[in-house]
Amino acid sequence: MKDSIVNLIVDEKHSLQELLQKMDQGAKGILLVVDKSGQLQRTITDGDIRRLLLSDMPLHAKNIQFGNKKPVTAKLDTSSVELLTLMKEAGVNQIPIIDDSGRPVKLISISDLNDRILLSTPHMGDLELDYVNQAFQTNWIAPLGPNVDAFENELVEKVQGGYGAALSSGTAAIHMGLVLLDVKPGDIVFCSSLTFIASANPIMYQGAVPVFIDSELDSWNMSPEALKRAFEDAVITNRLPKAVVVVNLYGQSADMDPIKDLCDMYNVPIIEDAAESLGATYKGRSSGSIGHLGVYSFNGNKIITTSGGGMLISDDIELIKRARHLATQARDPAPWYQHTEVGFNYRMSNVLAGIGRGQLKVLDSRVEQRRAIFDYYEASSLSTLIDWMPEADFGRSNRWLTVGLINKNVESDVQTVIDNLSEKGIEARRVWKPLHLQPIFADCKYFAHSDDLSCSDLLFDKGICLPSGTQLNKFQLDRVISELVQACS
Ligand SMILES: Cc1ncc(COP(=O)(O)O)c(C=O)c1O
Structure with a gap:
């Protein structure tokens, strides 16, 4: 700040x-x-x-x-x-x-x-331009090059995540993950319901069938109870999933141990969607490094950005080598253009990887800044109106967005509060509309946390995301707080 x-x-x-x-x-x-x-x-x-x-x-x-x-x-x-x-x-x-x-x-x-206060804007450090200039000076403008290699190495070193393939987006990374796990048309893939649609769209690209899993209230992430019931049902119907996409929402890890135990029991690999949680930890390990494959996003609104980009990581070097191959149109090692399977144009450009290298240097401070913004909101009068997203004791959130639920002291519904704020030039957003409620997935199966509680419905109904960009200063946060207090009354 x-x-x-x-x-x-x-x-x-x-x-x-x-x-x-x-x-x-x-x-x-x-x-x-x-x-x-x-x-x-x-x-x-x-x-x-x-x-x-x-x-x-x-x-x-x-x-x-x-x-x-x-x-x-x-x-x-x-x-x-x-x-x-x-x-x-x-x-x-x-x-x-x-x-x-x-x-x-x-x-x-x-x-x-x-000026209008936005939800989460890019925040460059001091070194990004140096790396971008190097790319220009050496004419490495292609979707490959020294910045790409260095960004992959530096990121996996930072998260202790094995090996990395820098890609054009987080969505592309999830898609690559599904392809690597051989997800084919008609296969089942379990996926967190409370998330951005990008977590599930790649399931559709593969012609596979998503089954949505509810959240639990301690972390707002995948409920191990709901996952357990989904697996039990899959056994009965003899349709075990090919993969489970576990999302780490708003900067906080899911409770990976029980989720992993269940997936191991049924021998199903996890794609850990850590698009929002780079820099967070789960029991001391980096969020994104726990699943068979981990995914990060460097979209413009994320904690660090390359303007657009993603990374797929894994401890399995062969998987990552194959991801790099498939993401470069799956070109065979031949003296001419030869292809034996379908490939993708998913690699990150060397220019954007330069931005990523600079951004990685400021990741730790961005996490502290985002957490400080959360603390500032939490210490304010807003705490009488909003019940904040809890930080589960198994990890440390990066507090990518400050999110909470409007409570019984607020008479208006959450959409009215957001509309009132917007009139005052402040952008706030709803919590993701759960995927099982999306028209496009109306026919998909959904497993709620328990028979009488669907946590993601409740979180969508009351949830609000507040401006959390690290460029916001104290006076802008004060403005959000005072306008929000008014918008709630
Ligand atoms: C949870 C989640 N998964 C996946 C993505 C996709 O990342 P990208 O925008 O880089 O494709 C995003 C964000 O955009 C996200 O929030």
């Missing part, structure tokens, strides 16, 4: 030329002048610099006297409404925030307070 203002801070030792450079690099149209103790003395704007240049001041001049006009400042606990009033009164679009000793800690812009 920290906005870096280091690039904006200057003192009297800076020459006019250096001030110009800082103004250019900071790209905010403002610099913060501090004294020897770091206290804010005043601000300098583009206009101040322009006037100095017009007065023929030499570029190397230092100790420039800007006068002592005290800047309008605010404190960290100033509310966004008070900030907007201050800006209006002073006729400014930016206000430095100072700490108790008068040192600048943030710069708040009017756009932070007025």
Whole structure:
């Protein structure tokens, strides 16, 4: 939640030329002048610099006297409404925030307070462009190359996940997983019901038949009880699944041990859909590294992004080699274009893998930032209105999205709350509509948690996802909180 203002801070030792450079690099149209103790003395704007240049001041001049006009400042606990009033009164679009000793800690812009707040936006670090530039300089723009190899190696090292195939999307990775497990038309595949449709669409690509499994309330993920009953039914009907797609929702792992025990008992492999949970853990292991195959997504809204991309991982090198082969149109090793089976154009480009390498470097801090955003919401007055998604004691969530259930203190239904928020320029979303409720899957079997409780129905009915992007600052979160409190009343 920290906005870096280091690039904006200057003192009297800076020459006019250096001030110009800082103004250019900071790209905010403002610099913060501090004294020897770091206290804010005043601000300098583009206009101040322009006037100095017009007065023929030499570029190397230092100790420039800007006068002592005290800047309008605010404190960290100033509310966004008070900030907007201050800006209006002073006729400014930016206000430095100072700490108790008068040192600048943030710069708040009017756009932070007025602009639409989105659910989860991409957040680049410092290194992505370097890797992308390397790709350009070496002309490795193809869907293969050194960044792809390095991204695969760096990611699997990070998650201790064996081997990786970088692909064009998380959906492509799930599809590859099903192909590798030989899922064919008419085969059954079990799949979590409470998830984005991308978890199940690849089952349809294979002409297979999804059977949906409910969630349990401790993790909101696949209920081992429901899975058990689905297996028992499959034995009776003699239609055991070819694979089970287990989803780790909103950054939290499913309870993998009992799920794995059941799948092992029936000898059915798991595809662990960790599209939303990179950086989370289950009993100390990385989410996504526990199934036979694990899937990550680097879509623009995920905790780290390559703008679009995915990764399939496994401890089985042969499976991953085969995934890389199939994902490159299954070209045989022959001197001409020769093919003996159907392939796919699913590889990640070397340019995008460069973004992924840079993003991987900031994964740990993004997890901490997302968790801090959750903590901030949790510590606010919202906790009287929302029962937060629990963090199961078997793991550590990355809190990709802050999600909760509106409780009995809220009279409106969740859609009205979301619509009210949208009118105030804030994007919130419903929890995924369970797949067993989707028209496209109306004919599919579904196993609820118990005879009288379908957890995913309940979570859909009351669930709300709040803005959780790591670029959000405290003032924007305060705005979400106060607008949400109003939207609930
Ligand atoms: C649970 C889940 N599975 C799969 C996907 C698919 O990933 P992608 O968008 O990279 O295809 C997503 C997200 O988009 C997801 O949230």
